[in-house]
Amino acid sequence: MKKPRFDDIYMELAVNLSRRSHCIKAQVGAVLTRDTRIISIGYNGPPAGTHNCDEEFPEVGCPRDSKGSCSLALHAEQNAILYAAKNGSMVEGATLFVTLSPCIACARIIYSMKIARVVFLHSYARYKGIPLDEGVEFLRKFGVEVVSYQPSEGFEAAFIQGDPHL
Ligand SMILES: [Zn+2]
Numbered sequence: 212m213k214k215p216r217f218d219d220i221y222m223e224l225a226v227n228l229s230r231r232s233h234c235i236k237a238q239v240g241a242v243l244t245r246d247t248r249i250i251s252i253g254y255n256g257p258p259a260g261t262h263n264c265d266e267e268f269p270e271v272g273c274p275r276d277s278k279g280s281c282s283l284a285l286h287a288e289q290n291a292i293l294y295a296a297k298n299g300s301m302v303e304g305a306t307l308f309v310t311l312s313p314c315i316a317c318a319r320i321i322y323s324m325k326i327a328r329v330v331f332l333h334s335y336a337r338y339k340g341i342p343l344d345e346g347v348e349f350l351r352k353f354g355v356e357v358v359s360y361q362p363s364e365g366f367e368a369a370f371i372q373g374d375p376h377l
């Protein structure tokens with residue numbers, strides 16, 4: 212039987228983590244790894260101890276910023292990176308798995324933290340209906356490897372079809 216690669220395992224975990232998000236519009240999960248070990252995880256949402264969008268705004272949804280995103284939430288990548296930094300984990304050279312490709316703001320942070328590789332499941336541009344994945348373009352331009360997740364041959368990535376949010 213074929214063994215799943217770490218890419219398969221960590222992307223599946225990122226999808227599972229996205230289910231923990233309290234944001235109403237988008238639910239995104241992230242796993243930060245180094246040398247194939249997990250150093251941090253995250254999902255999008257307001258900082259711990261502030262709001263739970265689905266509980267506080269069940270009718271109207273998250274308060275939106277000018278681009279239509281939740282104005283309170285830290286993005287999944289930000290939560291994962293901040294936790295690692297706060298705890299003194301070495302982030303340089305890490306690989307980030309994320310269920311939605313990074314927005315431009317997250318891309319700047321990913322680059323600054325010297326994360327080496329990003330694996331994403333869904334396209335942020337497609338989700339937003341905008342022509343260009345500017346976060347992906349930015350990262351590639353400045354030497355960060357960015358790849359769209361492809362399940363290993365023989366690995367049944369049932370979690371991809373199962374995502375109702377994107
Ligand atoms: Zn929200």
Ligand SMILES: [Zn+2]
Binds near residue numbers: 316
């Ligand atoms: Zn972002």
